Amino acid sequence: MLGAAGRRVLGLGLGKGAPGAVTATAARGYHERVVDHYENPRNVGSFDKNDPSVGTGLVGAPACGDVMKLQIKVDDDTGKIVDACFKTFGCGSAIASSSVATEWVKGKHMEEVLSIKNTEIAKHLSLPPVKLHCSMLAEDAIKAAVKDYKAKNGKATGKAETVQTDKASTA
């Protein structure tokens, strides 16, 4: 959509932001950080979704058929996220966005991570405009995970009954 001229104006483009040698991947337009997350994925995995200290965020982008699952493990006393993992089926930008999200939420309070913006993730990965929605998906996944944890632990108002039935069904 953006012409080459437009891309130059925004400072995005082939190989920009990759201070090292020009590689085949730079020619394709993927920033080296995206490639890094794709080739050396961190925090890929799964927590037990029935574990009460786990919050699971499951989101999708129907435009491309992407699915993203982001899970957080919360310390119930402090409300801090002690661990996070993800599983994403989608393009390199989507995978990298969720990988970055899991790195950024670790060690932070669950209220704090709600203010992580997709634009920050996109900037960190130098995502082109056409891939901005991948970072949005990651932001939504973080919020969904926190919401799920709160719902499971009766922290949101009126969710006490849901928690009871959850526990009853997993018993």
Added chain:
Amino acid sequence: MRTRKIYSLFLMLRSSVEELFYEKPAKQGLRFFATGLILGNSHFHSLSPSDFSLCNRAYSVLVRDFVLCGGSQHGLQETKALDRSFYSSGTCGGELPKCWNCGGTAPTSIPFLACESCGSVQPRNLSIDFFSIFGLERSYDIKDDNLEGKYKDWQKKLHPDLVHSKSEKEKMFAAEQSALVIDAYQTLRKPLLRAIYLLKLRGKHVDEEKTITDPDMLAEMLEMREAVDEANDSPTLKKIMAEVEENFETYSRSFSQAFKSGDFDDAIASIERMRYYDRALEEIRKKL
């Protein structure tokens, strides 16, 4: 560029009018709404007043027919009438275009991509839709098996390599028309792309970048993609493929139903599912 903008304006007008058809409003309200839409849309501020009147003329045709037929039962007929007037020349006047080379008039029954009399390739006309290129109704359940044959026939007339003309202008036309026919062929032969295109013709855009959170559907899709990911031998992959293809067919039928009955929300939901299944099938084919 101007023709393209007028056509976009027209498409927008038509889609909003169509939406209103289903809600049966008063004719007067229809006109005010459409006018407000045009004036309010900043995209079209660069168009001259004469361009607006061009579309206003088309719009009055629409309203007149709407009045004559007495209501929204015939809603779709009216939009078809408007399509015909816009069909050949990209203007709202309804005149048939003429060949730039020999002056021959365009035929009414087939799209005017190349002149039948002298063989000259014509400039690309943005108002021609993919279905008309293959002589098909704008329907999802196209039973035409000869898509490939027709595609090859068109390319014999349009492909730049086969166009014997020496002029740069005609070679450019040939490149554009050939690309159009390729787009049309690739879109119509795949059910998912055909479905999306059909909705696009009705002004409904499916490819919005939104996030969905439906837990059951996403859990199903996640499980499906994980299964594909973990399967490494051909029999397992083929088994999964058969299941996914069946699911795709189910929602393909569901789309067909929804589209016919004008339930666009349901149609879009079906397409979303079809897209997920299609992605999985893509991954399976890569592994096989």
